[in-house]
Amino acid sequence: MNDINVAILGIGTVGTGAYKIIESQKDEFPYKTGSKINISKVLVRNKNKKREGINENLITDDWSEIINDDSIKIVIEVMGGIEPAKTYISEALKKGKSVVTANKDLIASYGSELLDLAKENKCDILFEAAVAGGIPIIRPLKQCLAANKIEEVMGIVNGTTNFILSNMTDEGMEFDDALKLAQELGYAEADPTADVEGYDAARKVAIMASIAFNSRVTFDDVYTEGISKISAKDIKYAKELGCDIKLLGVAANTDEGIEVRVHPMLIPSEHPLAGVKDSFNAVFVKGDAVGDTMFYGKGAGELPTASAIMGDVVDVARNINFDCCGRIGCTCYKQLPIKKMDDICSKYFIRMQLLDKPGTLASVLSILGNNGVSIYQMMQKKRRNNSNAEIVIITDSVKEKNLKDSMTILEGMSIVNKVSSIIRVY
Amino acid sequence: MNDINVAILGIGTVGTGAYKIIESQKDEFPYKTGSKINISKVLVRNKNKKREGINENLITDDWSEIINDDSIKIVIEVMGGIEPAKTYISEALKKGKSVVTANKDLIASYGSELLDLAKENKCDILFEAAVAGGIPIIRPLKQCLAANKIEEVMGIVNGTTNFILSNMTDEGMEFDDALKLAQELGYAEADPTADVEGYDAARKVAIMASIAFNSRVTFDDVYTEGISKISAKDIKYAKELGCDIKLLGVAANTDEGIEVRVHPMLIPSEHPLAGVKDSFNAVFVKGDAVGDTMFYGKGAGELPTASAIMGDVVDVARNINFDCCGRIGCTCYKQLPIKKMDDICSKYFIRMQLLDKPGTLASVLSILGNNGVSIYQMMQKKRRNNSNAEIVIITDSVKEKNLKDSMTILEGMSIVNKVSSIIRVY
Numbered sequence: 001m002n003d004i005n006v007a008i009l010g011i012g013t014v015g016t017g018a019y020k021i022i023e024s025q026k027d028e029f030p031y032k033t034g035s036k037i038n039i040s041k042v043l044v045r046n047k048n049k050k051r052e053g054i055n056e057n058l059i060t061d062d063w064s065e066i067i068n069d070d071s072i073k074i075v076i077e078v079m080g081g082i083e084p085a086k087t088y089i090s091e092a093l094k095k096g097k098s099v100v101t102a103n104k105d106l107i108a109s110y111g112s113e114l115l116d117l118a119k120e121n122k123c124d125i126l127f128e129a130a131v132a133g134g135i136p137i138i139r140p141l142k143q144c145l146a147a148n149k150i151e152e153v154m155g156i157v158n159g160t161t162n163f164i165l166s167n168m169t170d171e172g173m174e175f176d177d178a179l180k181l182a183q184e185l186g187y188a189e190a191d192p193t194a195d196v197e198g199y200d201a202a203r204k205v206a207i208m209a210s211i212a213f214n215s216r217v218t219f220d221d222v223y224t225e226g227i228s229k230i231s232a233k234d235i236k237y238a239k240e241l242g243c244d245i246k247l248l249g250v251a252a253n254t255d256e257g258i259e260v261r262v263h264p265m266l267i268p269s270e271h272p273l274a275g276v277k278d279s280f281n282a283v284f285v286k287g288d289a290v291g292d293t294m295f296y297g298k299g300a301g302e303l304p305t306a307s308a309i310m311g312d313v314v315d316v317a318r319n320i321n322f323d324c325c326g327r328i329g330c331t332c333y334k335q336l337p338i339k340k341m342d343d344i345c346s347k348y349f350i351r352m353q354l355l356d357k358p359g360t361l362a363s364v365l366s367i368l369g370n371n372g373v374s375i376y377q378m379m380q381k382k383r384r385n386n387s388n389a390e391i392v393i394i395t396d397s398v399k400e401k402n403l404k405d406s407m408t409i410l411e412g413m414s415i416v417n418k419v420s421s422i423i424r425v426y
Numbered sequence: 427m428n429d430i431n432v433a434i435l436g437i438g439t440v441g442t443g444a445y446k447i448i449e450s451q452k453d454e455f456p457y458k459t460g461s462k463i464n465i466s467k468v469l470v471r472n473k474n475k476k477r478e479g480i481n482e483n484l485i486t487d488d489w490s491e492i493i494n495d496d497s498i499k500i501v502i503e504v505m506g507g508i509e510p511a512k513t514y515i516s517e518a519l520k521k522g523k524s525v526v527t528a529n530k531d532l533i534a535s536y537g538s539e540l541l542d543l544a545k546e547n548k549c550d551i552l553f554e555a556a557v558a559g560g561i562p563i564i565r566p567l568k569q570c571l572a573a574n575k576i577e578e579v580m581g582i583v584n585g586t587t588n589f590i591l592s593n594m595t596d597e598g599m600e601f602d603d604a605l606k607l608a609q610e611l612g613y614a615e616a617d618p619t620a621d622v623e624g625y626d627a628a629r630k631v632a633i634m635a636s637i638a639f640n641s642r643v644t645f646d647d648v649y650t651e652g653i654s655k656i657s658a659k660d661i662k663y664a665k666e667l668g669c670d671i672k673l674l675g676v677a678a679n680t681d682e683g684i685e686v687r688v689h690p691m692l693i694p695s696e697h698p699l700a701g702v703k704d705s706f707n708a709v710f711v712k713g714d715a716v717g718d719t720m721f722y723g724k725g726a727g728e729l730p731t732a733s734a735i736m737g738d739v740v741d742v743a744r745n746i747n748f749d750c751c752g753r754i755g756c757t758c759y760k761q762l763p764i765k766k767m768d769d770i771c772s773k774y775f776i777r778m779q780l781l782d783k784p785g786t787l788a789s790v791l792s793i794l795g796n797n798g799v800s801i802y803q804m805m806q807k808k809r810r811n812n813s814n815a816e817i818v819i820i821t822d823s824v825k826e827k828n829l830k831d832s833m834t835i836l837e838g839m840s841i842v843n844k845v846s847s848i849i850r851v852y
Contacts (some may be wrong), residue, residue, distance in 0.1 A: 021573050021715055031640070031759040076724040128570060134716035136562070136570030144554060144562030146458055147447050147736030200709035214457070273720060275701055288559035289447055293723035296698060297716060307715035310573030324750035366463055 004033070004317050005040040007066045009088060010079035014102055014129070015042070017306025018076055018313075021055060025310070033317035035345035040099055041066050043079075046390055067091050067289050076309060077101040086110060091116045093125065096326055099310040102129035108219040112211065115330035122326045124319055126312035131204045132157050132281045135297040138312070141211045141285065142328055148287030150212040153251045157204040159279035159299045160188045160195035161227050161247040164279045165235070165264075169244060176230050198228035198247060198262040205249035208262050208283065213253045215336040217260050221339045222249075225263035234345050234351060234421050237392050238266050241349075241377065244274040245423065257337035259344050266349050266425040323337060342401040345426035347376060349394055352410070353417035356389040360420030361414045364391075367413075371406035388417055394425060430743050431466040433492045435514060436505035437480060440528055440555070441468070444502055444739075445480060448667040451736070459743035467492050469505075491672055493517050494524040499661070500742050502735060503527040512536060519543045519551065524740040524751055528555035534629035534645040536590025537636065541756035548752045550745055552738035557601060557630045558583050558707045560730030562737070567619070567637045567711070568754055574713030576638040583630040585705035585725045586614045586621035587653050591661075592657040592692075592703045595670060600658050613705055623652035624673060624688040631675035634685050634709065640677045641762040643686050649767045651689035660777060660847050663818050664692050667775075667803065670700040671849065682828045683763035685770050692775050693852040769829040773802060773851035775820055779843040786841045790817075793839075797832035799824050814843055 003293050006022070022037055023027075031038045039058055044051075045062045067073060069090075075092040077099060079085050085106055094117065101107070107127050118125040119220050122147070128138045141150070156162050160182055167178040177183065179196065182188035194200045196249050202222040218376040227247050237247050243266040252259040267274050272294050275281040281299025286292055300306035319325045354360045365375065375396040395403070403422075434441050448463055455463045460813045465484055466548045468475075492498055501518040502837065505511050511532055515525050519802040527533070533540070533553050538669075541657070544551040549723045554564045567576070582588050586608055593604040605622065608614035608697065620626045628648040633641040647786075652672050662669050669692040693700050698720050702708040707725025712718055724730035747811060781784045791801065803820040821829070829848075 006491055017715070024714075025544075025573055025575075028640075029573075032757065043515040048574040050499075135719060136566040139565065139570050140562040143741055144565050145739045147451055148452075148733055149451075149523045199576065214454075270701075272701065275698065288731060289443070289449075291724045291730055293561060293721075295719075297719035301717075303715040304717055307571065307574055307713060308848045310715070316574040316797060318753055319750075322747035322748075322750035324753065326752065327744055327748045331458065367678070374789075 002035055002321070003076060004035040004073045004320060005038050006074040006076055006313065007041040007043065007072050008039060009043045009075060009077045009085070011044055011051060012078065013040050013302045014305045015078040016054070017302035018078065018309045021306050021310045025158050029314070029317070033314050033322040035317050036346065037313065037317060039077050040069065040072050048296050063088060063256065067095060067331070070237065072276045073097060074313060074321055075104055076313065078309065079327065080105065082106055082109070087115060089125070091304070093121050093123050096121055096123060098124040098316045098320070100126050100309055100316060102127065102309055104130040104200070104207060105204040108206040111207065111409050112216050112330065114330065119326055123259060124325050126315060126317045127207070128312050129292055129305050129308035131207050132283055133299040133301065134307045135281055135295050135299065136209065137283050139297050142331055143210065145285065145287050145290055148289045149253070150285060150287050151253055152285065152286040153208045153212045155205070155208070155249050155281065155283035156246055156273055156276050157249050158195055158201040158247060159281060160192065160413045161201070162276065162281070163187045163279050164228060165230070165247065168232055169235050172232050173251070175228060176228060176247070177192065186371060196228055197257065198224040201247060201249045201262045205251055205260060205262055206238060209251035210332055212285070213258055213333050213334070213336060215258065215334040216332040217251070217258060217338065221260055223261040223263070223361050227264050229421070230264050230423070231421065234423060235246070236260065237351065238349065241266070241394065243267060243270055244269050244426070245271060248273070254339065256343070257339040261337045261341065261344070263337060264423050266423060268426070271426070342399070344400050345397045347395055348398065348403055349423045350419065351390065351421040352419050353390050354389045354413040355392060355417060356387055360389070361391065363413070363415060364410060366404050367409050372402045373406050427749070428461055428501060428522060429462040429464050430746060431464050431498045432502055432739065433467040433469065434465060434502045435469045435511070436506065437468050437470055437477060438504065439728045439747070440731045440735065441504040442480070443505065443728035443840060444735045445544070447732050455740070455743070459607050459740050461743050461746040462514050463739065463743060465522050466495065466498050473833070474723060489514060493845065496676060496758045499523060499746055500739060501525050502739065504735065506531065508532055508535070515540060515551070516543055519547050519549050522547055522549060524742045524746070526552040526735055526742060527551065527553050528735055529553070529801055530556040530629040530741040534632040537633065537644050538756065538758065544837070545752055545755045550554055550742045552741060553633070553732035554738050555731050557633050557726040558721070559723070559727065560733045561707055561709065561721050561725065563634065563709050563721050564578065566721065567634065570736065570755055571711065571713050571716055572642045576681070576711060577782060578697070578712040579634045579638045581634070581675050581707065581709035582672055582699055582702050583633070583675050583707050583709065583725060584621055584627040584673060585707060587627070589705050589709070591653060591656070591673065593639065594656070594658055595661050598658050601654060601656060601829045611739055624650040626687045627673060627675045631677055631688055635677035635684060636712070636758055638677065639684055639760070639762060639809055640757050640793035641684065641760040642758040643684060643764065645710070647686055647764045649687040649689070653690050655847070656690050656849070657847065660849060663777065664775065667820065668695055669686070669693060669851070670695050670725065674699070680765065684771070685765045689731070689850055691850045691852055697852070721774060757818050768825070770826050771823045771825050772826065773821055774829055775847065775849040775851050776845065777816065777818050777847040778816045778845050780817060781841045781843060782813055786815070787817065789839070789841060790836060793835050798828045799832050
């Protein structure tokens with residue numbers, strides 16, 4: 001039996017998780033893969049930092065010790081960020097080392113380039129951990145559902161925002177307070193922008209859309225809108241309409257091109273995604289043959305993410321032992337256009353403050369009608385003061401452009417005190 | 427590019443689904459697998475039957491035309507039942523043909539033998555479709571979660587019984603009426619025994635447990651109890667206690683051995699499995715690293731099941747093109763004992779009719795106490811007539827044997843009119 005030596009680049013949360021699993025599963029891997037899995041090196045920036053539980057003889061700050069060691073067959077990249085990760089991964093692939101990475105930033109922007117490089121060098125580059133942490137989703141899309149035309153992928157793929165929205169829903173908290181709580185509990189970073197503004201989710205959706213639709217979608221293609229403007233009142237009114245508000249990544253494969261976007265959305269409370277609470281993630285996949293499927297689990301964390309990483313390592317180890325690395329490479333063999341956001345149709349939830357005098361509502365509805373926006377449902381809330389009436393409208397499905405045009409007109413009218421919220425509806 | 431020829435054994439619902447997908451995906455498979463996938467032969471019992479949409483030149487009733495055709499590389503077995511499926515599959519493997527099957531009866535009883543045969547002949551035998559129809563679960567267990575010690579697998583894996591229980595829950599129907607409705611709508615067969623008594627679910631749980639725990643579990647190892655004794659009243663009382671009743675397949679990997687069983691169970695209404703309605707299936711998997719995950723989708727039907735079959739065919743085709751068939755074979759490398767049902771601990775829901783006179787309840791509770799059964803929750807329902815009092819007890823976790831012993835005593839007592847229901851609680 002041949003041993004397989006691996007190097008871990010970065011020993012933060014996820015790297016430590018991978019290290020722990022390699023230790024705890026060391027008697028199992030030979031049966032599962034045909035090889036013992038050994039950690040040869042752990043690359044760090046600061047060699048002198050104390051790291052509990054990590055064998056210090058493995059620690060190095062010198063990449064050349066790894067790249068020039070021909071006995072290292074698999075590089076586990078868990079440093080994050082674009083550089084130096086991209087350079088290291090590229091060099092590893094050129095040397096015939098397979099790569100397992102959790103780096104969504106890198107794959108969402110440079111996936112195509114790296115997958116091509118892997119192919120040229122008959123290597124694997126696997127990244128199950130880059131999307132939705134421990135939840136198996138990349139492999140199901142590339143393999144289990146490979147005989148489907150995937151029509152839609154929709155997911156809650158950011159635990160921080162889901163935690164915040166869950167607390168706003170269940171506890172009636174406002175966004176700022178829920179964010180503060182998330183930071184206190186370690187669910188949100190000190191600078192929460194990437195999570196709260198949807199950039200993290202957008203990267204994951206770009207990766208899933210690329211695989212699901214067999215056509216490359218990059219981070220820049222994804223329309224992104226965060227949750228910082230959602231108020232407890234929006235969530236309360238949504239509930240009255242039988243819906244929950246979630247930050248959803250949505251990718252759809254339509255005849256006119258790929259729709260790909262991240263934004264808050266009202267979904268019916270009985271939809272399986274509505275029940276996904278706190279820091280859990282879930283991805284809903286609709287295929288022409290399989291119909292609706294859903295994958296649910298922990299989207300982040302030391303061991304869940306390391307579970308995905310090490311599942312990939314097991315896969316590569318099996319490929320090494322059967323001499324079939326590169327068996328499943330890039331599956332983007334189409335070049336489908338990305339649909340413009342203005343052309344996407346959706347239903348909308350609109351909350352507005354109107355001047356409370358006769359004829360106001362009629363004027364608003366006629367502006368909407370003139371712009372092709374028809375009303376599916378409406379409610380007027382009880383007056384709090386004399387000069388303001390709050391109304392909530394759910395529109396029928398309408399092109400984004402028409403909706404925006406009508407909102408621009410309404411916002412300029414003296415009878416409209418304020419357009420408080422515009423949120424898409426599933 | 428080499429074409430890959432396949433034969434389909436059986437052209438019922440699932441076979442027709444596979445046929446349709448091969449047709450609809452014919453321009454995609456070359457990109458996805460590196461090969462065109464051609465149907466060479468379709469094996470049937472009655473050659474003369476009219477089959478809409480199936481090219482009649484492919485139809486044969488002669489197995490020798492398939493087994494002796496060396497150009498056929500993959501055999502798709504969707505006949506069901508033990509024989510002749512087992513003989514055909516064995517012969518195919520011995521000839522070096524890989525096999526994709528949806529046959530849970532066969533895999534649950536003879537999986538070990540067939541996987542060994544595949545290994546000897548460097549072939550694949552894949553069976554994603556045998557468990558939970560279109561839902562990816564075998565591959566996630568064997569690959570994505572391969573770096574976990576799986577602690578528990580629990581699932582709703584029979585659509586017929588879930589449809590019946592959903593209707594009993596949502597419409598208040600009794601079992602017989604819900605079964606009749608299921609039969610009228612085609613969700614239940616004329617002889618519903620295999621579904622209703624849990625045998626179908628038991629086969630699927632045996633397969634999942636074998637893979638999850640790396641130790642062979644066969645159909646005969648699974649304790650099985652169906653849903654025919656569940657009444658609308660049980661479901662109503664369960665709801666009052668915040669629970670739903672589902673037919674669950676449960677497999678757990680404990681220090682004392684593997685627990686594996688199928689029976690109705692109360693689960694909290696907020697548990698993700700409780701929301702799985704009608705003919706949908708879902709499998710809940712708990713791993714030491716990944717934590718809780720769930721896989722949800724259609725557990726049966728022409729195209730969902732064929733989606734799983736053809737996902738396997740894509741996998742085998744990739745293996746053929748990389749000359750690595752047999753890359754993932756049998757993963758049962760342990761021999762863990764199966765725990766006796768008497769030794770399994772569970773909480774129980776007990777509904778009893780007692781003689782309505784002073785001291786009765788005290789006597790019942792003292793019998794339970796003497797047998798080590800302690801009470802977690804109790805409710806006495808309003809009297810309908812003078813001589814009978816209905817009580818519902820939820821016990822603390824207790825060994826099955828103790829519970830059974832106490833029930834035997836109670837059933838022999840004159841103060842106990844009837845023990846109406848005993849249902850396990852999650």
